[in-house]
Amino acid sequence: MAQILLVEPDRLLAETYSQALTGAGHKVMIAPGAQAAISAADTARPDLVILELQLVEHSGIEFLYEFRSYPEWQDIPVLIHSGVPAGEFTDSWQIMGQELGVDVYLYKPRTSLSQLISTVRDQLSVPA
Amino acid sequence: MAREEAGGTPILSQRLLLSVAEELKLPLLQIARQAEQGQMAGKTDLAAIRATADSALKLLDNYVLGVRLALEPEQMAIESVSVSSVLYDTGQQLDALAKSYGVELELSIAGRYGPVLAHRQGLQAALVSLGAALIEALPAQAAAGTGSQLRLHLATHRSRYGIVAGLYADTKQVSNEALQRGRELQSHSRQPLMNLTHTSGAGIFVADTILKAMKLDLRASRHHRLYGLGTVLQPNHQLQLV
Numbered sequence: 001m002a003q004i005l006l007v008e009p010d011r012l013l014a015e016t017y018s019q020a021l022t023g024a025g026h027k028v029m030i031a032p033g034a035q036a037a038i039s040a041a042d043t044a045r046p047d048l049v050i051l052e053l054q055l056v057e058h059s060g061i062e063f064l065y066e067f068r069s070y071p072e073w074q075d076i077p078v079l080i081h082s083g084v085p086a087g088e089f090t091d092s093w094q095i096m097g098q099e100l101g102v103d104v105y106l107y108k109p110r111t112s113l114s115q116l117i118s119t120v121r122d123q124l125s126v127p128a
Numbered sequence: 129m130a131r132e133e134a135g136g137t138p139i140l141s142q143r144l145l146l147s148v149a150e151e152l153k154l155p156l157l158q159i160a161r162q163a164e165q166g167q168m169a170g171k172t173d174l175a176a177i178r179a180t181a182d183s184a185l186k187l188l189d190n191y192v193l194g195v196r197l198a199l200e201p202e203q204m205a206i207e208s209v210s211v212s213s214v215l216y217d218t219g220q221q222l223d224a225l226a227k228s229y230g231v232e233l234e235l236s237i238a239g240r241y242g243p244v245l246a247h248r249q250g251l252q253a254a255l256v257s258l259g260a261a262l263i264e265a266l267p268a269q270a271a272a273g274t275g276s277q278l279r280l281h282l283a284t285h286r287s288r289y290g291i292v293a294g295l296y297a298d299t300k301q302v303s304n305e306a307l308q309r310g311r312e313l314q315s316h317s318r319q320p321l322m323n324l325t326h327t328s329g330a331g332i333f334v335a336d337t338i339l340k341a342m343k344l345d346l347r348a349s350r351h352h353r354l355y356g357l358g359t360v361l362q363p364n365h366q367l368q369l370v
Contacts, residue, residue: 010154016161023168083153109157109185113164 002026002124005046007037007063008081009055017050020113021120032056034063041067046076048123050116052108053082064100077123080105081116146195149188156185179224183260186221190253191334197250197341204342208364209246211293212237215282218255222263226280231263236283236351241291244361250342251293251361254335255282258346258357259295261331268326269299283351287360294358296351299324304348307357311336332357 004026008014011032018028029044031037033055040046049067053060060082067073078101080086086105097103104119111119163178197204219233226233259280266278281296301324313320314333321329336346339359349358 010158012158013154013161016158016165020161020165020168083157109153109189113161113168 002047002120003044004028004120005031005037005040005049007031007034007049007051007055007060009033009052017113017116020117024117024120026120034058034060034066037063038066041073045072048120049076049078050081050120051078053080053084064102068100074101078102079119079123081108081111082106083108142195142199146192149192153185153188156181156188160185175224176228179228183225186253186256187260187331187334190257190338191330193250193253194334194337194341197247197338201341204247204250206245206247208243209248209251209361210243211241211284211291211361214248214252214255215284215293218252218259219282221252221256222259222280225260226263229263229267229278231266231278231280234279234281236281236285239285241284241286241363243364244291245364246344246361247342250338251359254338254342254346254359255293255295257331257338258335259331261325261327261329261335262295262297262357264327264331265325265329266297266299269301281351281354281356283354283356285351290360290362292349292351292358292360294349294351294356296349296354296356296358298354300355302348302355302357307332307346307348 004021006014006017006021006028008017008030009032014030014032018030021028029040029046031040034057037049037051041049051060051063055063060080064078067076067078080102082105085107104123106116106119160178160181163174163181166174167178215235215237219235222233259282262280266280277298279297283296284291284293286292306321306323310321310324310329310332314329318328319326321332325332332346335357339346344359344361346357346359349356351358
């Protein structure tokens, strides 16, 4: 069972994704924003982070910079699951890939729950 | 005064419609994923709701893409694209909707054609929008006695103008004249393509908008004995020589 930190500002979507991931055998912590996500990771170290880039107050990218600044969290896989197409984040996406250790970008409107679950499974099986 | 595009629609209105479309994507996403979650919990009757919500979400998403490509053509990355692979992915995206409407999808990608030059995401979005509109239209046509087997073919073939990618059915309601008339009636009539679909045909016009932004045409086309709509793509000769 893996501990997943789900950073998702929309409450309905967060609950739906959380139920699906819980059904797949994972334990899920929901954080609606960047600060809540940092607090949640402090409370229980996640095995994987699922991150929406459009957050309130701080963007997902700002969260990533802060998250990766802590040495103990640098090897935790982060999966972007965003309503913004990767193409609109071309520069940021390259920065994320290279500097922030993010390999997977899922475009939320085109990603089913089963695709999300299988991607999470794949990410968790990759050795750090 | 608001600036105007070639089509006559003020850019300000386009931007407002864009933000409305973006806003509507969230509730549709919520419905689609909640229905999927219900399906996973054994409520199989939610499959049609999920397929419909996902289809509406794709339509909005494709509309947004079409307008963005039209407003910011410099953002368009033309690349070498395999038509067969785009049609295959289109079939995957339309599969759930087709099942919920009792339409069988058939891929006709047997011909070995080289790559074409296109904006892959745009081409696929156009074909998905077109396909969704035709899937929704086919049962009504069958009920009117114009066809018994609900089957939509995703096909490619070579023509003297280039490589054609399109969607075809055993229906004769599609013609360039009907399409032209539909374009003129679009936004003035609730049913601009009334001999083809009982709906507003938005998917067809979204496909038309995306293809236009890519400097391509949506036109009536034949594939063997079938009738449909498609676009002509230009082969990438450079890659074919390699």
